[in-house]
Amino acid sequence: MIRLLLSLIFTLLCGLCIAQENNLIVQVDTFESRIEVHEQDGVFQFKPILRPLVQIPGGRTPYYKYLWDFGDGHFSTQAEPTHVYAKPGQYEVSVYAVNNYDYGPKPKRPKKTIQIKSGSSAIAKVSPNYFEENFFSSNGIFQIYKLSDAKPGEDMQLVVGINTEGRKGKIFILSNEKVAGLDGFRYAYQSQYYKETIDSLVQKESLNSMWANVKQSTFTKTGSPDYGIKEVSTFSSSQQAINYFKNLYGAYNSIAAYDVDPSQSEKQFSLINLDVTENMLVDTNAIVTITGVFLPEDGIANVHQVDIPVVKSHDPNKMSVRPARMSYRFQSKNKTLTYKVQFQNDGEGDARHVRLEMFLPPEVRKETFRLKSLYPKCDTCATLNAMGCYQYYIKDNGTLVFHFKDIALPGTASKTLTDPDSSKGFILFEIDMEKKKFKNKSFQSYTDIYFDNNPPITTNISTSRFRQIWSPIVTIGSSATFGTPKEHTLKHQFKPGIQLGFGLAPMAPYKKPFWQVEIYSSFYNRESNTDLINEQGVIEVQENGRYMKYEYRAMDSTESRTFVSFQLPVQLRYNINSFISIGGGVSIRKDINTQASSTKNYYYLTAQGTEENVFTVENPTLLKENSSWKCNPFFDINVGKVYMGPALGFRVAYDKNQKTYSGIYGIWRF
Structure with missing residues (x-):
């Protein structure tokens, strides 16, 4: 049974490793990309031959976006550009292509060497380079x-x-x-x-x-x-x-x-x-x-x-956010997020109405929407006699709607389109988060984009999250022991001690367990005693310069020790909510004796047997006796600002000598 279980675990781990490896594999284009060149009277016509685009099932029509490098410091974004070389020489032409809405890998960059024997006088025959003229x-x-x-x-x-x-x-x-x-x-x-x-x-x-x-x-x-x-x-x-x-x-x-x-x-x-x-x-x-x-x-x-x-993929219909990762420690009371929703009309005709229905997280205040920029450029519909305009509002279900009305956004399939970017639009806006402290979790948003009366295009999920950082911790408190634990015949009384410590944990984890490690020192005092017990033996007592032996019939002892304790608690914690956190773990502990005194009292009768005497013996080596290394299990609870800030902690631990002991302390997470 055990061997079968181990085999299953091994198989699962291998499958996970293969899956992770496959996620990192970058698709490679195996198509023989090339450039076709036609020259007439010094005018060169270029045409890319790239792998056929693969449409995502049920997706939009894929297309290529181009950047031509003519090898002489001039560039073009047309699909099949023309170019004239002003000086003779050898030039390497290449084209960078980006596959939008495509299911296949990024195409290879083809290159072509052009040999120009003499400068051309055909520049006037070439249509203007739209890319450079409007750069x-x-x-x-x-x-x-x-x-x-x-x-x-x-x-x-x-x-x-x-x-x-x-x-x-x-x-x-x-x-x-x-x-x-x-x-x-x-x-x-x-x-x-x-x-x-x-x-x-x-x-x-x-x-x-x-x-x-x-x-x-x-x-x-x-x-x-x-x-x-x-x-x-x-x-x-x-x-x-x-x-x-x-x-x-x-x-x-x-x-x-x-x-x-x-x-x-x-x-x-x-x-x-x-x-x-x-x-x-x-x-x-x-x-x-x-x-x-x-x-x-x-x-x-x-x-x-x-x-x-x-x-993750080249899709012109997209929602993005800035900052994508924030600092939880230095968040302001009114954090601002910047969103950009971009879209592209891939039809043949102009889009007259574009409606963006944005599903934003509940942690943002939608009423603080502030438009920074937009395209197509138009006025608000509140303007009198506005032809092409925009308006925005919040629906009853909390959806933020931005509506372009009566515009003319050209489509990528239009035969008269000269600039592919002119078929794109966007809105750039800011929005504030709630003033109260928000939880250390991701904030997700997406947009449904409606072009005229067509079904919506749903964008990616845009995520803003807090960076994974560490939180330094400072603790100060006191601990005490329950009851009177025993060690052999010694009964211990522990006086409350003071502790001061430091710790480290992830910053404000939300709804997931996390590790916390600390190191602290504490001072405490232990008073121990042995009750009077009947025990017989012989002691040697010095009297008047001579050593006399007496039989004792009883004895007791007292012991006082002051310790400095060093502890390294390691625990697994969980934040139940913003105000309660629980944890449990093991503390590695070493107690070092800083002050000690010990006496044993022997009770014996004098030679006449009528008067009881006490003989006291001190232990001078007790100060050198430190405790061995210990591992003490414990349970801990914090109440207060457990994500970041001050809280009150209560910890219960078990020690074989002290049995159950507890401490109450103040903790501050930075």
Whole structure:
């Protein structure tokens, strides 16, 4: 029976390991991807040949999103672009493709080498490059474009564009926000078509001198499409500029930098490839940010941020939240969450009505909804004579509804669509959590998206949670022993002792057991005695300089000892609610004798046998006698602010000498 049970356990463990391993397997595209090229009069037409898309059963129609790298510092997002090379040479063309709504693996990046023998005069025959012409929509100077959202285990592409306006300068790319707690992005590759000088060893100490020269900085932010956020900061002193950029840079763990030279080109585009690590799996459905900073020599800087949702699959209909992970210890009384709901019309015609029904957790106050940005851009329906407009309200069941009315959102299947991003929409909003202390658990949300009269599309579940951190614990209290325990013929009386200790446990676990470990010391006193017992023997007593032997008939003893006790309690605890916590475990204990006195009294008769005398003997070696190591089981209960803050504790333990002893103490969890 035992062998059968062990075999079953082994089989289950093997199956679990295989399942976990399979979850980490990244699908690989085995299709022979390639690029077809057609050239006529110096105009090159490119067409990608990628693996056929696989529609998810019952899902939306899948499609590819493209980023073409022509190998000369120019890019395009069209499906089948045309391009003309201005200078002779050899160029490597490649296309990055992202598979949306697709069931298969990410396609391989095909490459094609183009040989140009002489410069072309056919530039006028080529249609304008929509991607480059509309790149600087936020501020006209500096911007970052993302091809896709961040999917763990894959790579993602950024195009960083700069309109130098004849200015030299340095560009910084900041990634891996400290608030996320993970190094989710790894810098993999950057193009150098404009002879960019990449600084691989950015010295943070040298940044102060750069910041001090900045007179003005323009801040913009996008998330595909543009948020329309633009803020200009003017610095009256060098220190003010230093403080501004120090706070900005201090929010990130990773810095990449490169120099730009306007003599190469007025407008320059750099491709940066980032690997998205598996660590990001913990933050899927969260929003992370990458920040770009352009510091030119004239001190008129630009800061651009791009919001990047972390995803499990490339689906343009999505709900994301920021922060994805919060600090329970430093939560404010009125915590703010930032949500983004994004959607895309994949039909042939325009969507006239888009309704977002958002199911938010009960811990948020829906009446605090604050709209930050939206697309398509339109006014509130409260505006008189509003044509395309929006309105929002709370339904009786608590659902928050945001409704775009009488708009014209084009579909991806439209034959006249030139920019795939124009078929996307979003709302970005803030909402406050309840003012009372909330529990250390995750907060989940999702959205049903209705396009006109079509059935709803349900987004992912967006989760915001508290980071797993440790809680230091301080305890101070007193302990006492029940009754008068015995050890052989000794009866012990224990006087209450004082204890002071420290501990460590996970921060405010909710509805799950957790381990807690402590270390503390206490001081206590033990008074022991042996009652008068009839016992016969011989003692030797010194009288008048001579040793005399007498027979004693009875004896008793007393003993007083002061101990310092060191204990290491380890316990398993459970928070029943916000005010009661219980636990049980074992305490490893060592008692060290600091003060001791011991006497034995022997009762004997004199030689005449008429008068009883007492002979007292002291034990000088008692002070050196410490207790052996002990393991004391115990039960514990806390009442008060058991998640974080002060509480009152009561602990009952068992010891073979003290039998049952208990302590009452104050505890504070930080």
